Amino acid sequence: MDRDVLVIDDSVDRQVYERGLSPGYSYTLAETADEIASSFARSDIVVYDHGRAGIAFQELKETVQNTDASHYVIVVTGAEPTPELLPLPCDDYLRKPVDGATVGQAVDRAMALPNGDLREAMSLTRKVHALDSAQSGSELEQSRAVHDARRRLRELARPEVLCEIERIDADVLSAHLDLIRGATDERQAPRADGGKTGGTRLENEDISPWKFREAVESAGHAVVFTDRDGVIEYVNPAFEELTGYAASDVIGHTPRVLKSGEHDDAFYESLWDTIGAGDVWRGELVNERPDGERYVIEQTIAPLPRGGKPRGYVAINTDITEKRRREEKIEALHEATRDLLSADSPSAVAAEVGAAIESILEFRINVIRVLRDGELQPVHVNDKAEELLAERPTYDVGEGFPGKVFEEQRARIYTDIRDHDGGTALEPVVSWLYVPISDYGIISVGQTNPDAFDETDLNLVQIIASNAEIALQRLQKERELQRENERLEQFASTVSHDLRNPLQVAKGTLSQLDECPPGIDRMRQAHERMEEVIEGVLTLTRQGNRVEDPAPVDLSAVARACWTHVSSCETELVVEADSIIVSGDDTRLKHLFENLFRNAVTHGQASTVRVGALDNGFYVADDGVGIPPEDRDGIFDNGYTTSEDGTGLGLTIVEEIAHAHNWAVSVTESETGGARFEFVAANQYRDE
DSSP states (O other), X not given: OOEEEEEEOSSOOHHHHHHHSOTTEEXXXXXXXXXXXXXXXXXXXXXXXXTOSSSOHHHHHHHHHHOSSOOEEEEEESSOOOGGGTTSOEEEEEESSOOHHHHHHHHHHHHHSOSSHHHHHHHHHHHHHHHHHHSOHHHHHTOHHHHHHHHHHHHHOOHHHHHHHHHHOHHHHHHHHHXXXXXHGGGOOBOTTSOBGGGOOOOOGGGOSHHHHHHHHXXXXXXXXXXXXXXXXXXXXXXXHHHSOOHHXXXXXXGGGGBOSOSOHHHHHHHHHHHHTTOOEEEEEEEXXXXXXXXXXXXXXXXXXXXXXXXXXXXXXXXXXXXXXHHHHHHHHHHHHHHHHHOOSHHHHHHHHHHHHHHTSOOOEEEEEEEETTEEEEEEEOHHHHHHSOOOXXXXXTSHHHHHHHHXXXXXXXXXXXXSTTGGGGTTOOEEEEXXXXXXXXXXXXXXXXXXXXXXXXXXXXXXXXXXXXXXXXXXXXXXXXXXXXXXXXXXXXXXXXHHHHHHHHHHHHHTOSOOOHHHHHHHHHHHHHHHHHHHHHHHHHHSSOOSSOEEEEHHHHHHHHHHHXXXXXXXXXXXXXXXXXXXXXXXXXXXXXXXXXIIIIISOOSEEEEEEETXXXXXXXXXXXXXXXXXXXXXXXXXXXXXXXXSOHHHHHHHHHHHTTOEEEEEEOTTSSEEEEEEOTTOOEEO
16 A cells, blocks of 8 residues: 655755655655645655754644644754654654665654554654764753653663564664663662662572563663562662662662551551462552652562562552542542532633632633633633733634634644744743633633643543533523423413403303303303313423422322213223332323323224333323324324314323423324324333
């Protein structure tokens, strides 16, 4: 399969790439910044000339980080490598002048390795080694990026990774180990025997292979060897960095010097029982540094057997302090959701979001905007943001940094917003993190120092945004429901006021007549029908509300009681179970059965109506004329009726009552050809 290579270079000889790339590659040359975006997404490899003008490094870095695809970047530089290139996820540095073969080899190397720790270890080694060769040690030691890169190299120096590097490129392995040793020279405190931590190894045949010894001293995990009594014989440099103790401070002592008091005696007794029996112990420990600061480790302790009994132990410690803090923050954020869900307005939701960001994530600068009338209006600006920034403006969608992120619906981190047009207006706040709250608004979080946010911070703020979205959705639905209820109540009040009064006058006048000829009898029937319509409308407006306080109801008894009000001498009710118990509202269920029975007797012309239980619900069936299949989807619609004198409200009321109980209602054909209404709700019913 062809692989596409994007070359960002305005001065390179095209023949360099034509001669250097194998036939399986094709390349595109981008000479201007505008050409990057269109070509970047379809490229597998990016060759970037760091020495060229017109395309800033920061621009390329953000392009790489924001793309969804997996791009391998090779940097071609005519100048000395600088630490600013370290955060760029690239695989190689090539120094000009470069020939085709060099470029081709670098591209092949980038494509040959899978993503993961091995790839990261090799590419990071090449980058730091290039810097180490080009600049003085003092310059590098002042760089935070270099310090972080070397620390990451130590974390990657696990035995399985080092062995793979050796298999692929022994020179890279040598550079990797040299860089780690160089990074720890200044911390190598004298030991009790006069040696240094970095140059002292256990002289024991069991751990003599050089790969293992190098891995132990270079690993990012703290390693401790003890004798069978738990007295420390050796610690690696990572232990010193993690604990704050020099090797000379702990060798000859037991790990008790690290105890924080967090764990009781029973905890340590269980640990020793496990390893003393020759088993591996795994668990978490809270330890304490010399200055009193606590940290959390994930520890594995394994016996070192000799003659079937432990001759000592090795402990591997991984610092998970930040992981635990992150988990605690995530838990606190989810707990804060309760406050969000209790907020009674979008402004109150925004205030809770801002408070959570400030108290839980400890970001002191935040602004929460909510979309109102097509604009992103600031409804919460915390105290620090008010102190440092001018009055926060309202943005149109697509306007300014918040408006653009909201329009794109994609979170973004600006490591230094001054590098972007309009960014200087936000000083002294220079780092910004923007996260949209779906279509409802946007969260803006700032810091006064550059490069203040990482992916973890982004993920935590996105958790808050998701919880805020849920809260705002709830408010929106509640307001829509409130408006609908108000509309129905207004409608019901109008019906009651405008129809009941004249109806009562007409009925009163009619009652004064001594004779009742057929015309007057029809008038009385019309009045009764009007009363029925009014009652149906009033019932309908009140049945949609959710049943908030359900109680056990015997449907068999309710059905029999309702039958006495609507039955005729030609129709029979059959209740097939002595007791059908549901959790619901007794009054509303009476309305449900009365309307179903009336529908079966009056409109369905049924001679028998049956009520029975289902596995997870109940049914009401009749042997009447039934409902044609083509009409079944619309029978619950307001106004549906097959009779000239029908109100079209009965089955609508049935559906509303079912939904208020969180039941699904459907209609099908009964065994006798009539209509069968089924009500289903999981785990709500039982036959007794």
